[in-house]
Amino acid sequence: MADEGTPPAGAETPPSRRGRWWRRFLWLYLILLVISHGVRWSQEAPPLPSGLASLQLPPQKSFEATTEDPEDFIRFAYRDLPAAAEAPPNAPPALLIHGSPGDMGSMEAIAQSLSAERRVLVVDLPGFGDSTRSIPDYSIQAHARYCELLLEGLGIRRAHLVGFSMGGGVVLHMAQRSPDATASVTLLAAIGVQELELLGEYHLNHAVHGLQAAALWASRELVPHFGAWDRAFFGYEYARNFFDTDQRPLREILREYPGPMLILHGEEDMLVPAAAAREHHRLVPQSELVMLDRNHFFPFMEPQLAAEPLASFMARSDAGETLHRDAVSAQLQRLAAEPFDPTSIPPATGFPLFVILISIAAATMVSEDLSCIGAGLLVAAGRISFLSATVACGLGIFIGDMMLYLAGRWVGGAALSRPPLSWMITPTDVRRSARWFDRKGLTVIFLSRFLPGTRLPTYFAAGLFRANFLRFALYFAIAVSVWTPILVGLATLGGEQAQHLLEEAGQLGWLLFLGIIAALLIGTRILLPSLTYRGRRLLLGKLRRLLRWEYWSPWVFYPPVVLWILWLGMRYRSLTLFTCVNPALPAGGFVGESKEQILDLVRAADPERAPHHRLLPLEEELALEAAREFLDQHPLPAVLKPELGERGAGVVVARDWKTVEDVIRRQARGRAESAVEAFSRSNRGTGNDSAKSSQESGQDSLWRSLHNEPRTDSRLILQEYVGGPELGVFWLRDPATGKGQVFAITEKVLPSVTGDGQRNLEDLILADRQLLAMAPYYLADNEYRIEEIPKAGQVVPLTELGTHCRGAVFLNGERFRTPQLESAVEALSQQVEGMDFGRYDLRGESEEALRAGDFRVLELNGVTSEATHIYDPSHSVLDAYKVLFRQWRWAFVIGQYNRRQGLAKPIGFLPLVRMVLTGQPPARID
Numbered sequence: 001m002a003d004e005g006t007p008p009a010g011a012e013t014p015p016s017r018r019g020r021w022w023r024r025f026l027w028l029y030l031i032l033l034v035i036s037h038g039v040r041w042s043q044e045a046p047p048l049p050s051g052l053a054s055l056q057l058p059p060q061k062s063f064e065a066t067t068e069d070p071e072d073f074i075r076f077a078y079r080d081l082p083a084a085a086e087a088p089p090n091a092p093p094a095l096l097i098h099g100s101p102g103d104m105g106s107m108e109a110i111a112q113s114l115s116a117e118r119r120v121l122v123v124d125l126p127g128f129g130d131s132t133r134s135i136p137d138y139s140i141q142a143h144a145r146y147c148e149l150l151l152e153g154l155g156i157r158r159a160h161l162v163g164f165s166m167g168g169g170v171v172l173h174m175a176q177r178s179p180d181a182t183a184s185v186t187l188l189a190a191i192g193v194q195e196l197e198l199l200g201e202y203h204l205n206h207a208v209h210g211l212q213a214a215a216l217w218a219s220r221e222l223v224p225h226f227g228a229w230d231r232a233f234f235g236y237e238y239a240r241n242f243f244d245t246d247q248r249p250l251r252e253i254l255r256e257y258p259g260p261m262l263i264l265h266g267e268e269d270m271l272v273p274a275a276a277a278r279e280h281h282r283l284v285p286q287s288e289l290v291m292l293d294r295n296h297f298f299p300f301m302e303p304q305l306a307a308e309p310l311a312s313f314m315a316r317s318d319a320g321e322t323l324h325r326d327a328v329s330a331q332l333q334r335l336a337a338e339p340f341d342p343t344s345i346p347p348a349t350g351f352p353l354f355v356i357l358i359s360i361a362a363a364t365m366v367s368e369d370l371s372c373i374g375a376g377l378l379v380a381a382g383r384i385s386f387l388s389a390t391v392a393c394g395l396g397i398f399i400g401d402m403m404l405y406l407a408g409r410w411v412g413g414a415a416l417s418r419p420p421l422s423w424m425i426t427p428t429d430v431r432r433s434a435r436w437f438d439r440k441g442l443t444v445i446f447l448s449r450f451l452p453g454t455r456l457p458t459y460f461a462a463g464l465f466r467a468n469f470l471r472f473a474l475y476f477a478i479a480v481s482v483w484t485p486i487l488v489g490l491a492t493l494g495g496e497q498a499q500h501l502l503e504e505a506g507q508l509g510w511l512l513f514l515g516i517i518a519a520l521l522i523g524t525r526i527l528l529p530s531l532t533y534r535g536r537r538l539l540l541g542k543l544r545r546l547l548r549w550e551y552w553s554p555w556v557f558y559p560p561v562v563l564w565i566l567w568l569g570m571r572y573r574s575l576t577l578f579t580c581v582n583p584a585l586p587a588g589g590f591v592g593e594s595k596e597q598i599l600d601l602v603r604a605a606d607p608e609r610a611p612h613h614r615l616l617p618l619e620e621e622l623a624l625e626a627a628r629e630f631l632d633q634h635p636l637p638a639v640l641k642p643e644l645g646e647r648g649a650g651v652v653v654a655r656d657w658k659t660v661e662d663v664i665r666r667q668a669r670g671r672a673e674s675a676v677e678a679f680s681r682s683n684r685g686t687g688n689d690s691a692k693s694s695q696e697s698g699q700d701s702l703w704r705s706l707h708n709e710p711r712t713d714s715r716l717i718l719q720e721y722v723g724g725p726e727l728g729v730f731w732l733r734d735p736a737t738g739k740g741q742v743f744a745i746t747e748k749v750l751p752s753v754t755g756d757g758q759r760n761l762e763d764l765i766l767a768d769r770q771l772l773a774m775a776p777y778y779l780a781d782n783e784y785r786i787e788e789i790p791k792a793g794q795v796v797p798l799t800e801l802g803t804h805c806r807g808a809v810f811l812n813g814e815r816f817r818t819p820q821l822e823s824a825v826e827a828l829s830q831q832v833e834g835m836d837f838g839r840y841d842l843r844g845e846s847e848e849a850l851r852a853g854d855f856r857v858l859e860l861n862g863v864t865s866e867a868t869h870i871y872d873p874s875h876s877v878l879d880a881y882k883v884l885f886r887q888w889r890w891a892f893v894i895g896q897y898n899r900r901q902g903l904a905k906p907i908g909f910l911p912l913v914r915m916v917l918t919g920q921p922p923a924r925i926d
Helices: 021-042 104-114 140-153 167-177 202-221 236-244 250-256 274-283 303-318 330-337 350-363 368-380 386-417 427-440 443-448 455-464 469-527 533-547 559-571 595-605 620-633 657-668 675-683 687-696 699-705 761-767 772-781 819-831 847-851 877-900 909-918
Strands: 053-057 074-081 094-097 120-124 159-164 182-188 261-266 288-292 613-615 638-642 652-654 716-720 726-733 740-749 752-754 795-797 809-812 837-843 856-861
Touching: 053 140, 074 104, 074 140, 094 104, 094 140, 094 167, 104 120, 104 159, 104 303, 120 140, 140 167, 159 167, 159 303, 167 182, 167 250, 182 303, 202 236, 250 274, 261 274, 261 303, 274 288, 274 330, 288 303, 350 368, 350 386, 368 386, 368 469, 386 455, 386 469, 533 761, 533 772, 559 877, 595 613, 595 716, 595 819, 595 856, 613 620, 620 657, 620 716, 638 657, 652 657, 657 716, 726 819, 726 877, 740 819, 740 877, 752 761, 761 772, 819 847, 837 877
Parallel strands: 094 120, 094 159, 159 182, 182 261, 261 288
Antiparallel strands: 053 074, 074 120, 613 716, 638 652, 638 716, 726 740, 726 837, 740 809, 752 795, 837 856
């Protein structure tokens, strides 16, 4: 059908164009990302700077080599500073190991100073500096093994080991593995025991480092940077160093270390607290503890402060003037053997406290309750005060939910279709909260704080309704000030028991940690909802959807079908042969076929069978004018649906002009305004009559369509409404005989409930055992009237569309199979040129009319349509697979015949993928 009008010059850009900017951006991003990875892959490792040497070593996993193939060896860069001429002979060399992030540059000044008395080696640990950056294991254990191999390769049998920051863990592992080769150990502002690192608990720390590593990996691998970030200082390697490292063994290593040790630390260290140095000194009673009035970075900011004590300590160690463990008093050895006292941990201060509090506040953006619980555990462990934990949680919650309020106020319902809000809130949740807010006002802000699952949509709805900002903030601050201390306090009370359980679990502690998280999620997602009748019924419905295959996700159900199609593709030597089944449709009607063109095909074959329809222009006023002209000839009700669409998306049954006008304006303006906005705009200030006014203004059909939004790049079709019972008749043409056959018949039952004059519509839906599995969809479709109480005996239909995903019940329709129906379908199909395979959606005035072959065609679907009688509850999943396997075998048989006859050619695989991504067929019908 020809276009009904061309937008005038200067008219608004059609939504079909404006709606594709993000696709162009996505393609540009993907192209740049591929080029970026190609550039990075082609780049060679930079040459070794002058003055450095390197060894080629096998990559390590903990203390084991992962390969012995020299081609896979990594580069370990180091600088070898010979001893000065006047240095004492035979003095063991010193090995200096940097922290993370960092490289040998942080130790250069100290090395230069120490080389006056002995040979000094400084290294770039693998993953850092000029060593190979990509390695299988970045842990301190793997680094310890690399350093051992370096000393062996250089023929050094004994050395003084100096570890700065993270390097302290490396030298401790080296000392444990090779005590005879260790002249002494120096912990230079170094890590050690797990209890005094960051949050103090391995699993919590591991989770933090895992999130950090994931974020840095994404910034490096998912951002087109063409290699600019591959050698970033705070890069992925640094995060992996912490994530791969387990500090728990270091306590026992310190407790057993027998030789000389110097602990050189800053009182103002913000990263490794001074308490850690004192705990290390307790565990190693023969150690020398030197505390400086400096921060963590004094080794390279004021290297002389470290070089002088180091030189003196090493010289005395060489002379035998330093202590060994067996030389200290029995009292000190008893103190070293005592278990760690968690109460001895001083509260975090300075930068560690800042990091902890910021992390808690940020974590509330993901899960408020879990963040409060985690903060309570830190309070129980003595890491932070109760006041600090409560303030951090409260501030994070307040800021996050005020952002939700502002999103609802400034952006409106359109934000619900975009991440991150689309991941957390559904339009149904907001509509329910909108009704609640409309009845109770700002009181719901306080109440929702104590009802999990209602907070996010309620605050968003408050912004959408433009609640007074200052009053909203005041109510919310009061709610937060009551809720947060309660939850943090409860977690604090149980914190000691949780810590004890984690310690007792040992290596299985991570399983216990996951179990605790799972228990919390079960409590909030299952136990709390089960306290209400509505929650229990919805949980039961969810269980039924899990058990009944007809409600399974396509990602779960369709893999066997996809494998069958791939096997058929190999058998028939074309993976896309099925796109030849219907020469009249682009790609056989695989995706994005024009409904207007399909209706034209049916009308050309038999004008009496196809409902009258009109493709509306893109420009808003022209579309409204065309709709008025159409409705003058074909009165309401009418159907509005997108020309390109599937599974009932955006289909509206309009019973008044107001609904027609609203749908056209939404679509023509390309805004796809959500039902939340429509509800908010039409009901602000209407009080408790909002549901009634919504129904009277024709908003009921909008409510029903907008939890399944139409495509904004598709034009609208206005179609004559056809009532009566509906069938889905799957028909195919046998190429061997040229005759067709009705492959399957589906009876589409539109569900309803019967009122009793006492219960509202929501309670009636939840009480019906047959409707329970799809209850969330019926509740969403009928939000505008969910609290109405139908009269006794009143039948209330719950949906008007014969679409499974919109709540229709599909049954095996064999009881409708009659010679008259089959003959009528065959006669029509033989007249529809270029259609060999697909499903008719039919309606007749009555069941008797359908059996007599008296029907009209609502739609005709192509190759991806299904024989939907498989969704009859009496059919097993195996029955469904048998039918679908037969159906797709027929698709390939018919496709092969059409290809051999020259009637159609299969499209290429890449164009097919492009069709799936864009929703557009490769070409239009003329």
